[in-house]
Amino acid sequence: MADGDTIFANSSGSPPAAIAVIRISGARAHDAAERLAGPLPPPRRAAVRKLKGSDGLLLDEALVLRFDSPASATGEDLVELHCHGGRAVVAAVLAALSTFPHCRLAEPGEFTRRALSAGRIDLTEAEGLADLLEAETEAKRRAAMGVAGGGLRRLIAGWRERVVGLSAQAEAAIDYVGDEDETALDTGALVTAARELADEWKGWLARPRSDVLRRGARVVLAGPPNSGKSSLLNALAGEERAIVADEAGTTRDVIEVPLAIGGLPIVLVDTAGIRPTDQHVERIGVERALVQVDFADVVLWLGNEESRPTHPRVIPIHAQADVRPGPPPDRIAVSVVTGEGLTSLLHAIRRFVETVVPPEDQLALNQRHADLLEQAAGALEGVSTDLVILAEQLRQARSLLDKITGRSGTEEMLDALFSRYCLGK
Structure with missing residues (x-):
């Protein structure tokens, strides 16, 4: 990165779109914009200008906004070109800017990094x-x-x-x-x-911590083989994400599905059935399952009470309620076949997740x-x-x-x- 470079980039997302906003920032931003658009409007006043390349050919007709240092987003001279958002238009304007001396395409986050360096924002x-x-x-x-x-x-x-x-x-x-x-x-x-x-x-x-919101609260399904973990994950996800079979030990690795419950981000995690095993691959899966339980924000436990993990936020589940006898009073009866208990389970997950994410409107x-x-x-x-x-x-x-x-x-x-x-x- 060369000091003093004037940078430019499409700031409005990938075309095509109705409008594309191309930002130019740096000591030569005004000069570069004038080469394209002619005389610039007064600071913070929008004006329509014809954008022309070095060969004089019309590239586009755009709305031009000028900002003077230090009163700009980056603390530098800055210009915004509000162009038509077609791929060819954006490519042509960016190509024209790249031909000007000391002008180059911005690196990821470079506009904001310059704002930080100029004291416009803090870290x-x-x-x-x-x-x-x-x-x-x-x-x-x-x-x-x-x-x-x-x-x-x-x-x-x-x-x-x-x-x-x-x-x-x-x-x-x-x-x-x-x-x-x-x-x-x-x-x-x-x-x-x-x-x-x-x-x-x-x-x-x-x-x-706010990190839980960024990554999603980890809700781990755990229990012995064939306890209904993968079926429950598919039902909560609303699609077939995990293999379901009568054969024990079908799930050997960790499967993650990001979801949102009532606006709260979660990551559903399916794990291998926890049991003693002599099979090398399955044993690795069991070890990974135990690690996931340790690092879970919430555990959905489908095993018996004697094997219940020592975790502060466990939701005991009585799975396959359509074919199994009535559940103990402290368990949520769930059937992925009939849909019984799924709503209650989602409410219970949300209540637990709310205890590990920052309260609404709180820093x-x-x-x-x-x-x-x-x-x-x-x-x-x-x-x-x-x-x-x-x-x-x-x-x-x-x-x-x-x-x-x-x-x-x-x-x-x-x-x-x-x-x-x-x-x-």
Whole structure:
């Protein structure tokens, strides 16, 4: 990636479409757009222009919007060309832009990365935007909107302001360390305030993570062979995703089916029947099934009570209710043949999933945020009454908060984030 390059890309998805929005950003964005469209309109005023290639031939007639640095999405000079969305039109405009000096096709996420570098957004907002672009359910969309809209940035900015204030007091108290009357009260107040802040962070760490929404809550079907797991997965999925046969041990590997229940994303996971076996391949399947149970958010258990896994969220199921005697009172009777119990089971799954996903309209941390916030809380563990040590603890906490918002961080983490973006973002 060359510094100072002007970048361009189709930002509105793959053609054909009614409209295609081509973005140009960088120091030569206005010049490149003028070569195509002639004189540009005033900033933030739309105007219709004829787009022409270097040979003077008409490419398209487009709506042109100009944005001047730093008041643009990327913090750079930026132009949007709202063209007709045919494949040939888009290809022709992009080809014309590629012939201009220092202009090149944008890399995935490069527009947003430039916005981050220019301070138009912070890292949490960039992560929220990536989640919003990937959102497939209403719950994912709501959670991503809160972060992309700056909710988490404002929360962390408030925490950082408090830490900076405490640090300033600690540094000032160090300057007056010879005067005990000057520092005694301040030290006690600082220690108390730092402990309260750490306790507040621990409260946030106890909340459900937003990662569950992005990946989907894992709902694992488990039990012995021929207990009806695969049939139940097919019934819940509404299609034949797993092989069903009378022969025991048909399922040897893990089968995953993403679904949404009431707007909540889940991943149904079918597993091998759990039983002792001497067959090498089946034994591998059983081992994988046990691992899936350990990492499940919810377990649908189709086995007997004696073999029930020790998991905090287990839904015991009495499968094949159309041919088996009445179920125990604590089990949901289900028949994939008659449809009995399927609605009740879906309601039970939703109730459990709601306990592991963030509540509606509540900000949530992802795993990266939580790991750094946990370290920040740890930095304030056992807060010292020694002012020099306390000042260092506060400095460490502030540095970790800065890593959450991207004030400090690593290029590798940024590369991983922006690889999730499309070209036009």
